[in-house]
Amino acid sequence: MIGKLETDGLVEHEKYKGVTLTEDGIVRASEALQNYCIIERFLLEVLEVEEFRTEARQLESVIDETVAERLDTIIDRQPQCPDCFDAEDDVCALLETPATADD
Amino acid sequence: MSEGRTYVPTSPTILYDAPTDRRDGREGAVSLTVPVGSDHQLARLLQIGIVLEEVVEARSTRHARRADELEEGVEQLLEAAATESATHRERLEELLAELDADTVPFEEIERLVEAQYEADEAFDGILYDQLCNEETAYKFYDDVIEAIEASDVTFSVDRERVLETLVDIREDEADGVEDVTRLMEQ
Structure with a gap:
């Protein structure tokens, strides 16, 4: 996988030092993260799916960026997305989940 | 690989790769198709298809309301698109009901579309x-079919019927792309 990403110019791999994203890699990663944010927010806001994190991961391979763009027309996503993504919680930090809504 | 793949997008704005490499539409991309694993996942994908159709129906209807700004061909195209989406x-x-899952009410999606609709879209913007x-619809159905x-899961709804329905709809979307493209070229 790393070799493929390297061939595509998305990462640079240096032996014993690890892997770094290239500029193109950062752009692609940001796009992928944005799609993921759209799917999560769509599942929660429109379909009211409780397990939206789990289902977003399952749907990620079927919902590409063209489809995500359309879904994006009916959700309420903030302009700073996907920088607001909280990797630890696997969710947009600005997404009001049922748990945070109860806080 | 699904059969009946006849549509090749002609739009310069969205380019798809050959089927084996077309996961994200980029050259050299690896196919990462994940099989549909359960009734629940299938139902969720059908729900998303329904929402996409509702978005098309709501936006086409909204565009068509501006009839005085549109040429006759465009207005007819939008009305036909809204009708076709309702049929889809x-x-x-029908399939979703057999999976014992709820649909997404059209009124709800229509409300969301209205909330985001930009009233100042120009003629070219509408087309x-x-x-x-x-x-988008074509791409979505193509991916879902794949x-x-x-998948080797036995669904509680007849797999062939699901596939026939989705292939039919995908063909309609392909025809729709060609209709719009023709109109844009005029």
């Missing part, structure tokens, strides 16, 4: 939006 939605809802609608074909 009903066909998907471009319609082209995106059709291309994910179902890659």
Whole structure:
């Protein structure tokens, strides 16, 4: 996988030092993260799916960026997305989940 | 690989790769199709298809309301698109009902579309939006068909019927892309 990403110019791999994203890699990663944010927010806001994190991961391979763009027309996503993504919680930090809504 | 793949997008705005490499539409991309693993996942994908159709129906209807700004061909195209999307939605809802899952009420999606609709879209913007609608729907159904074909799960709804329905709808979307493209070229 790393070799493929390297061939595509998305990462640079240096032996014993690890892997770094290239500029193109950062752009692609940001796009992928944005799609993921759209799917999560769509599942929660429109379909009211409780397990939206789990289902977003399952749907990620079927919902590409063209489809995500359309879904994006009916959700309420903030302009700073996907920088607001909280990797630890696997969710947009600005997404009001049922748990945070109860806080 | 699904059969009946006849549509090759002509739009310069969205380019797809050959089927084996077309996961994200980029050259050299690896196919990462994940098979549909359960009734629940299938139902969720059908729900998303229904929402996409509802978005098309709501946006086309909204565009068509501006009839005084549109040429006759455009108005007819939008009305036909809205009608076709309603038909697609009903066909998907029939399958969804057999999976014992709820649909997404059209009124709810219509409300969300209205909330985001930009009233100042120009004539070219309307046709471009319609082209995106059709291309997006085509791409979605194409991916879902592939994910179902890659699955060996026995669904509680007849797999062949699901595939026939989705292939039919995908063909309509391909025709829709061609109709819009023709109109844009005039």
